[in-house]
């Protein structure tokens with residue numbers, strides 16, 4: 001393969017990786033929703049150990065296990081941040097909805113008193 005062809009191959013693989021990473025991110029977001037509903041923590045170290053074991057077992061090289069683990073540490077960091085952002089914006093929306101409901105509920109009696 002020429003240099004040009006190899007770089008084209010890399011560009012195609014990168015686009016596939018982007019799709020797969022986004023699929024993983026969507027799944028992690030859904031896990032985040034389930035955790036919020038069941039009050040489970042975002043960070044689950046035991047699950048992360050299983051994820052590392054799973055990817056190392058699937059590794060056929062030439063990536064060394066340690067480098068693959070480093071890549072996954074970064075991926076998982078991002079997934080946790082995504083879950084936290086998602087949960088924070090959900091909580092914010094809930095607070096806003098409560099505030100809006102509280103305002104209409106609280107203002108009506110106030111208005112009656114005046």
Ligand SMILES: C=C(O[C@@H]1C=C(C(=O)O)C=C[C@H]1O)C(=O)O
Nearest residue numbers: 028031042043044047048076079
């Ligand atoms: C996605 C989850 O949440 C977090 C992120 C993980 C991941 O990206 O694989 C694993 C464990 C959690 O710390 C999960 O619990 O499955």
